[in-house]
Amino acid sequence: MEFIFEGLRKGLHLILSGNPEIFAITRLSLSVSLLATALAVLAGVPLGAWIAVKKFPLKKLLIALVNTGMGLPPVVAGLVVMLFLARSGPLGFLNWLYTPKGMVIAQFIIALPIITALSISAMQSVDPKFYNQVLTLGASDWQAIRVCLKEMRLTIAAAVMAGFGRLVAEVGAVMIVGGNIRHQTRMLTTATVMETQMGNFDMAIAIGLVLLTVGFMVNLALTLIQQNKVLAR
Amino acid sequence: MIKLKALRLGFDTGFTLAVDELNIREGEVFAIIGPNGAGKTTLLNAMAMLRRPENGSLTIMGRDALAPENRLFLRRAMSVVFSQPYLVNDTVFANVALPLKLRGRVDRAAVDAALELFRITHLKDRNAKTLSQGESHRAALARAFVTEPKLLLLDEPFGSLDERVKESITRDLRRVMKDSGAAAVLVTQDQEGALTLCDTLAVLVNGRLLQQGEPQEIFSRPASKEVADFVGVETILAGRVVSNQDNLCTVEACGKTLMAVSGCAAGDSVFFCLRPEDVSISLNADAGGRRNNFKSVVAAVAPWGLEYKVELDCGFTAQAAVTKQLVDGLGLKPGREVYASFKATAAHLIKRAK
Numbered sequence: 001m002e003f004i005f006e007g008l009r010k011g012l013h014l015i016l017s018g019n020p021e022i023f024a025i026t027r028l029s030l031s032v033s034l035l036a037t038a039l040a041v042l043a044g045v046p047l048g049a050w051i052a053v054k055k056f057p058l059k060k061l062l063i064a065l066v067n068t069g070m071g072l073p074p075v076v077a078g079l080v081v082m083l084f085l086a087r088s089g090p091l092g093f094l095n096w097l098y099t100p101k102g103m104v105i106a107q108f109i110i111a112l113p114i115i116t117a118l119s120i121s122a123m124q125s126v127d128p129k130f131y132n133q134v135l136t137l138g139a140s141d142w143q144a145i146r147v148c149l150k151e152m153r154l155t156i157a158a159a160v161m162a163g164f165g166r167l168v169a170e171v172g173a174v175m176i177v178g179g180n181i182r183h184q185t186r187m188l189t190t191a192t193v194m195e196t197q198m199g200n201f202d203m204a205i206a207i208g209l210v211l212l213t214v215g216f217m218v219n220l221a222l223t224l225i226q227q228n229k230v231l232a233r
Numbered sequence: 234m235i236k237l238k239a240l241r242l243g244f245d246t247g248f249t250l251a252v253d254e255l256n257i258r259e260g261e262v263f264a265i266i267g268p269n270g271a272g273k274t275t276l277l278n279a280m281a282m283l284r285r286p287e288n289g290s291l292t293i294m295g296r297d298a299l300a301p302e303n304r305l306f307l308r309r310a311m312s313v314v315f316s317q318p319y320l321v322n323d324t325v326f327a328n329v330a331l332p333l334k335l336r337g338r339v340d341r342a343a344v345d346a347a348l349e350l351f352r353i354t355h356l357k358d359r360n361a362k363t364l365s366q367g368e369s370h371r372a373a374l375a376r377a378f379v380t381e382p383k384l385l386l387l388d389e390p391f392g393s394l395d396e397r398v399k400e401s402i403t404r405d406l407r408r409v410m411k412d413s414g415a416a417a418v419l420v421t422q423d424q425e426g427a428l429t430l431c432d433t434l435a436v437l438v439n440g441r442l443l444q445q446g447e448p449q450e451i452f453s454r455p456a457s458k459e460v461a462d463f464v465g466v467e468t469i470l471a472g473r474v475v476s477n478q479d480n481l482c483t484v485e486a487c488g489k490t491l492m493a494v495s496g497c498a499a500g501d502s503v504f505f506c507l508r509p510e511d512v513s514i515s516l517n518a519d520a521g522g523r524r525n526n527f528k529s530v531v532a533a534v535a536p537w538g539l540e541y542k543v544e545l546d547c548g549f550t551a552q553a554a555v556t557k558q559l560v561d562g563l564g565l566k567p568g569r570e571v572y573a574s575f576k577a578t579a580a581h582l583i584k585r586a587k
Contacts, residue, residue, distance in 0.1 A: 129319065132283050136313035137332040138380065140305055147331070151321055 003201060010202030011209055019206070026210050029188040032100050032174070033167040034218075036107035040115045040163055043108075045156060048119025049145045053131070063120060069113025074106075078173030081106040085177065098179040103187070106173040111163040118159030122152040157226035161219050168215050188214065234259045234384060234416040235280060240289035242275055250275050250440040252289075257416055257433075264419040264431035264448075268463060272440040273420040277388045280418060281313045294383065309336055312382040316392035318373035320361035325353065328361045329375045336380070347379035350409050351402075367398035374402070378409060385410070385417040391426070403429060424464065436460045453508070454581050461506050461583065467552035468507040471585065474499050481524075481577060487549035492524040493580035504583040509542060511579035512553035516563055520574040527551075531569045534560060541565075545573050 014022060051062060083089050085097040085105075096102040126148045134144045149156060171189035178185030180194060188211040195204035235257040242250040250272040257263045267273050278284040279291065282304050291298040293307050312332070320328045330344045348354045351371040356364065361372060370391055377385065390406070391399045407430055410417060421427050427434060428448050435445035436455075444456040455461035461469055472486025474497045484491045486505050497503055513523065520526035527547035535542050541560045543553045551573055555565070563571065 127319075129315065129317065132278075132281075133313070133315060133319035135283065136281055136308060136311070136386075137376070138305070138309040138335045140335075143335050147321060147335075
């Protein structure tokens with residue numbers, strides 16, 4: 001029992017004393033996950049909206065595939081990306097394996113189906129009559145989608161939070177693709193795993209606390225943006 | 234403005250909209266009336282290029298409206314107003330400015346002018362979701378006119394509004410439409426609303442366009458029993474023309490002899506049609522020159538809008554619309570004996586299959 005409190009005390013001390021390694025790890029974790037989320041939003045929101053609006057064969061099958069992708073195990077995503085980026089793999093020439101770029105790609109693949117699926121359902125919850133009205137106001141297809149997405153901004157913001165939350169907490173993919181290399185690809189989650197296995201509970205607890213705080217801060221920021229758009233009732 | 238030929242549009246339910254021909258001229262206000270489920274909205278959606286017909290041709294402003302490459306151009310030349318306003322979650326100003334923004338234009342003066350047209354300038358900074366129903370409809374109309382459309386499509390525009398608000402908005406809409414000179418297609422169940430706005434009227438029943446022409450013509454001279462039913466001809470009797478002398482026909486129906494001015498020939502099977510507002514009721518036998526006069530018994534008296542509807546048994550059943558004053562003055566109540574009279578010119582004959 002004692003070692004838990006001791007770990008907590010040391011952990012807090014490490015954070016408050018401004019341990020440079022913890023800060024470097026935090027910065028890398030945030031940059032990788034935020035960048036991957038941003039890329040997934042840029043690709044997934046328009047993609048989801050397009051899938052929702054257009055009629056094409058096998059649409060339901062595609063939506064089912066995207067929905068399945070929401071539960072894609074990070075280790076599988078990591079494994080696939082690693083195989084592609086490995087020196088003898090098809091994208092080996094990029095030399096991105098064990099780099100932050102590789103981790104961004106792996107996390108992007110994890111977040112894309114989440115953001116896409118939530119965007120599909122956001123767009124499908126728009127009243128078709130509202131969509132038709134926007135078209136008759138003189139909107140092109142893409143303009144109409146933009147107006148509807150703006151109307152669904154609360155739901156889209158929730159999708160972004162869900163995507164980011166998944167990425168910042170994810171360990172399997174970044175472990176495989178990044179390799180948890182000190183000063184290069186060590187993330188908050190991979191560091192926590194490693195310190196725990198090495199028995200450095202104070203360091204593990206400190207990093208775990210940072211992880212929680214980071215997740216909270218980012219979601220707080222997004223929630224504030226989201227709730228600001230809510231109509232005062 | 235709009236030319237439509239041999240248009241066919243089917244539904245999974247088996248309902249088919251089939252319109253042989255429809256021409257809407259520039260500057261004309263064209264109303265399409267019909268009961269629920271007649272296909273009015275479908276027809277309007279086809280004109281708005283929201284539903285693609287399986288067959289037929291649709292030309293709007295000289296361009297083929299079924300060609301995808303013309304769609305955006307034509308949509309930007311027209312405005313559509315639905316029964317719900319469908320405003321975005323933003324200020325009234327932003328809502329009215331939206332059609333301009335979609336066209337890549339910023340024109341605050343045009344937005345202010347449109348707000349002024351529908352008298353909602355004071356609401357421009359309010360969030361559109363906080364407006365009352367009437368205010369929302371005004372915002373939707375301002376949004377429709379901000380682009381100065383050449384063509385306006387109105388689908389049951391104020392379906393959900395109460396009478397007083399509807400009347401005030403309709404008055405403003407009529408003024409703005411007159412000033413703009415835009416052609417308009419109005420689709421509605423509301424016959425009075427259609428009459429106050431339109432130049433030409435068409436009746437759509439069960440997916441078929443049964444009659445089109447001047448509103449007065451349709452209301453007093455319906456071409457078929459379905460149209461007569463829908464436009465409020467309440468007395469419709471099956472009968473036979475006995476003779477025709479200089480277009481004054483003698484008709485036998487329900488064992489009675491009736492007179493009507495019509496071109497029907499002796500021997501024709503007809504429906505004898507009579508509007509309730511054309512029937513007069515009095516206590517004495519003097520019909521005052523009306524050729525049809527029947528001793529009758531009042532069967533029922535019921536309020537009908539601001540007036541009363543009196544059901545009369547004259548050997549056949551006739552409906553008469555009368556003022557409250559007359560109901561009180563003549564003491565009309567079930568069982569009372571009266572005389573019902575109407576002019577031969579007020580009656581209308583529709584030929585029917587034998």
